[in-house]
Amino acid sequence: MKKLMILALVLLVIISVNCVRNEEWENPVPDNVNEFVDTLLTVGWRNYYERNYDVAFAKFDTVTGIQGKNPDGYIGRGFASIELGSDDPTSYDAALMDFKFVIYTLEGKTPFEFYPQDTFLYVKFYPDSGKYLIVPKYSRRILGLDTTATITIIAKDTLGALKTTTSPLFALKGDSIIIPSVTKNFIYPDSNTLFIPDAGTIFLCNVIGLKDSIGNQSAAAALGFAQLYQVKFKKERKEEPYWKSVIYANLVKRLYPENIPSLGHYYDKRITAKAARIILAQDYFFKGYYYSSMWEVIEMKPEAAGELDPNAVDFILKLQQQISTLKP
Structure with missing residues (x-):
């Protein structure tokens, strides 16, 4: 009896295997x-x-x-x-x-090279030609650049605010870089006067190995870089991630002053060019560049100008409150 039961089980297994073999296998990958x-x-x-x-x-x-x-x-x-x-x-x-x-x-290329202030021998402005001559200490770091690249200068003005401008390279001259003079980003919003940085005020120069435009997905990635480096700065309190956050956010702001267009419908609606401006306002505030932070806030919320008085004792508190209300 026991042998018959074992034989029956074996036959059942064989029949089951044959049934499986006779069925067509379905590809789990969807048709579309x-x-x-x-x-x-x-x-x-x-x-x-x-x-x-x-x-x-x-x-x-x-x-x-x-x-x-x-x-x-x-x-x-x-x-x-x-x-x-x-x-x-x-x-x-x-x-x-x-x-x-x-x-x-x-x-198709490495997008960014960072040049802290101490990597430059000097930066000289020529008023007659309206151009800068920038001479790095380490000339090998500018090899491979061409005039399709752009350069970002971050400088501290007389009020202690950070000013940023991005210009195309004018020419490479031996071991130096010649670029056009500052843009309207260096104009004080309140007095319409121009700030001309020199070697003593320049914090950092950033050569961007990209042309004047990048695609919307690249802009989203640049925004991701800005957010990533801001988080790393807040955790590590190191200078490099801080400046990288500022520069990536400035890149998105410059290339997409209104918004990043044509991202897929599935994207989080907070992945916007305004998010880059918010990161800038936060970055400047974290390091105590309150004037710079204020200008970013006012650009996004013009009505905040009436609430923010740099001479008021509660200026920093009110600026922090304004930043906390910003939504991308």
Whole structure:
């Protein structure tokens, strides 16, 4: 009897295997991959907005696995990684790599080189020609640049506020760089007078190895860089991430003064050019550049000009309150 039961079980297994073999195997990949990816991105950004960052990361990560060259997956995963960094600092490195991948893929080159003030022998302004001559200490750092690149100068004015201007390179002359004079960004909003920085006031020069425009997805990645470096500065209190946050935010502000157009419908609505301005206002406030922070706030909220008096004893408190009300 026992042998008969064992034989019956063996026959049942054989029959089951044959049935499985006779059935057609179904491919688990959906018929419309683009629709599936669109759904993943939509769900990913929804979870990001709802602060379910682990879920958001998983959805974006799946997109990168299905479409390895889709920038939207890397951008979303980068933003999610920033938020996950509070529990796992290695997530910051992951975000950095994702944003770099987007820039390298879409723009085809390393986008930024940073030049702190002490890397320059001198900076001289020529009023007659309206141009600067900038001579780095280490000439090898400007090799490979051409006149399609731009340069950002950050200087401290006589009021202690930071001023930023970005101009195309005029020419390379031996080991030096010649650029046009400052733009309207160096004009005081209240008096319409021009501030001309010199070597003693320049904090940092940043050569941007990009042309005058970048795509909307690259701009979103640049905004991600600005947010990432702001978070790193707040945790590490180091100068380099601070200035990188300022420069990336300024880049988005310059290239997209109104908004970043034509991002996918699934993106979080806070991924905007205004978010870059908010980061700038926060960055300047963190380091005590209150005038600079104030100008950013007033550009976004003109009505705040009547509330912010730099001579008032509660100026810093009111400025902080104004910044806290800003929404991208």
